[in-house]
Amino acid sequence: MSGFGVTGAQAQSGELVLYCSVAEEWCRVMSEAFERETGIEVLMTRKSSGETYAQIKAEEGQPRGDVWWGGTGDPHLQAAQEGLTAEYQSPMLAELNDWAVSQAETSGYRTVGIYAGGLGFGYNSDLVTENPPACWADLLNEAYENDVQVANPNSSGTAYTLLATMVQLMGEDEAFAYLAKLHNNISQYTQSGSAPIRAAATGETAIGIVFMHDAVAQAVQGAPIVTVAPCEGTGYEVGSMSIIEGGPNPDNARVWYDWALTPAAQELGASANSFQVPSNANSATPDAAPKLADIKLIDYDFALYGSSEERSRLLARWDAEIGSLPQ
């Protein structure tokens, strides 16, 4: 019975339980830098944003995490709406870009924007040599049968952003008709949002639908990946951060929160091959990052598509009409 003692000192020692939903590498760089700077030990888990949302929801009675850092904004907004995350107005808010502040306002200051990035896709230029795809419509080409990958919107915020983007771009019924056609070309719905571009980089698939900064990251590391901003226009994410309501180390959570909004912390992303646009207006945007100004962005309705009802409804429809189709 000696094992029961292990949970012992869970008190407010120098610890922070971090749920991280960006690329593992970036999570590691951030945790390490924070440990060096504050001496607070970071216990980090990386999971997709949808999975993290599910975990926080499951732990509602006894929260075990402190901060949820990164991942697309929609599940953060849903968590905020359901009261799973705590309200906090950081003194750093004044330094942030408008889109980051508006994310905080939409949620009643339960979440805040930390980076932004446009949705797009990347293709492997060794495999796709003729007529490279430039638009969403091109992905329906029969030549790409079983050669496109995207994540499952139930687990991945990236894939949910695709779903919501298509609904806003085309109208709901047309969007589902498009996704049903696209399904013929999909070889696999992955769990992690960025896994498809990694598969494209190694040539396991030809095209991966991901956020453009994830595609850029592969190209920077030497993979034959070409990043595409779709011609019809596209949606974007406001990567967010929230403090978990009732977490074990609330003070340390705020220390992290303020620190993560500083330019110094935000500029760490580029060193970890993450090329999002940072939310602090004073942070330098990495050179390789796809500039939001160069992309035809739709007017993404974060309040609506981040709401619990709309998200659950769209996901249920996706399960019924797309997820259940034979492959």
Added chain:
Amino acid sequence: MIVLPWYRQDGLFSGASALFQGFGGNAWLLPGVVLALASAGLSLQPGWRKGTAAMVLVVASMALLVGQGFAVGLNGPNWPGIVAHFPAAAEGQTGLGWGGFIAGLALLGLLSELLAARGFCRGERFASGAVVIIVALLVLFVFFPILKLGSAAFISPDGGFALVEFWGRLSAPELWRLNCFQGTGRCGVVINTVILGTLAALLSTLLGLALAMLVARTNFRLKRTLRAISILPIITPPFVVGVAIIVLFGRTGVLTQLGADIFDVRPTRWVYGLPGILMAQVLAFAPVTFLVLLGTLEAINPTLEEASTTLGARPMKTFRTVTWPLLRPGLAAAFLLAFIESLADFGNPLVLGGGYEVLSTKIFFAVVGARYDLGNAATLAMILLSLTLVAFWLQMRWLGNKSYVTVTGKSDAGLAAPVPQVIKVAAIALIVPWVAFTIGVYLIVVGGGFVTDVGRLDLSPTFSHIVTAFSFEFGENGLRLYGSAWDSMITTLWVSAIAAPLTTVIGILTAWLVARQDFAGKKAFEFGTMLSFAIPGTVVGVSYVAAFNVPPVDITGTMAILVICFMFRNMPVGMRAGMAALSQIDRSMEEASQTMGAGGLATLRNVVLPLIRPAIFTALVYSFVTAMTAVSAVIFLVSARHNMATAYIMGRVENGEYALAIAYSAVLMLVMIVCVVLIQFVVGQRRLGRRKELQGAGPAPAE
């Protein structure tokens, strides 16, 4: 009960005792305090052990302990009507703390004491105590979770019966459809699982048989190499083999590209799905079937085969009519083992599955994914458990009641018949590709962690992955570990190091009870211990989540749950090893010890344990290695604080960071080899001592 904290709060040691809590509003704890005081009072009287009053008191206390634990949940009462009597119950209670657990333990001790006084286990107090405690542990950590899981399948989250939903989930076409046989798409998940399990078991049994034949019955030269290679998969962490197969056979894999160039076709994703999973599973299970069949083959009495040859039968006829029928129990056991392992396997389908879904992955996504649905997971887990039990039952049917005994007291000085030439050639033809394949896979496992990107075949050497995983530096605060893998590595080592001895203790103790003690309900006891072996890991994981994330035993997210999980999953192996060793040791030595007046504990410690050290070694090594490499149950039980190496590797693989996963696995394998050698070193020294003991103490056992 009166002093130690009853509830688990911030720490297990802070918090109020039951007495304090009882007067502080949680009045439902008071009757327990009263009963405890009454027991203490009663035990002051002589002869209390045989009295009925003590028995009644103990049973009542236990009922109360269990009852109060389940009556009030975390956030309020579980049974309506309680609030009327105890207003504070509306606020709920947390899990039990030390006080609660020790009270339970004390009650069990009392119970065993009373039972022994009434003649249970022939009045042997130590054995009685061991039986009572092991039964209690089995009930708590094997049966209770399974029952809880079973009920989760039928009961909706808001507490009502949900038979309609259960039937809907059970009969869903996505589980049972047979489209793949009609060529109109994919089959249901259950069908997929059964197809995969059967094929994997068939192929691994065949391969294991070929290996065993070559090693036991021919003068094949590479016997030692074969034995060495066959050990590798046992210490290989999951996922790596899958990754290596992708590197070899994926669409841009080395061999796929080569094949595509030679035959001038477009490389495809052929390996994703059944072919890939099958390849990985056969590679992993063939060594297990090999070991089983080697044992069977070596135990066949050669005089029978010799008789057949002397009577004029050709080698092939001897093989068909004598050797093969005698192999049947071994074949059945090997097939069953591989089938169960395949059903429980989770890593390979996850990495190589593509769109090919099996039950274990489906259960995982029902619990961990955003579509969290415990009811569905429980239903699927029940199906998986039934499949396993059906396989057990079929094995029993096939073996029937025939006799396979060939090792008798009579001399068996015959020579084993050589394997017929045809079979030898076939076996070699099977083995050579397997060996080449294994070597290829392990070359990637060893080398892949030290090149830039093995997935993209960027083979420039680098140590960056090892640095990412295991960097550290000495700063002003002493040693700081920055590598991302340290946490999981340290937790894994701790859990394995704690679980291995505990597993061994409980396994050997159980073996001793079953082999050497007589008590009521022994058959049921033996069956109960084996059940925890038959339950697939995924099912165990889900059942632990269902059972232990709420009071009274609230231990999810702790290291304890990991240790406990391993203890009860691996204990049957220690038990089997212990029983096999005990069956070779004559009872007379123990009887002598008892005649001289030693109790059960003293006999066990001074006579039995020194004689079965090899079994202890087997149990230790097995439970240690399994704890380091298991994934199917653990994946549900890890947390940010206590992450395990396999769960970490899985995350890296899922994210496509193959090189990091491979580098970590290579380090893990190295650590395992070092640890096993260490254990062997310690036990090996003792074994020398044991030989001396035997020569000196053999004729006159025990003092």
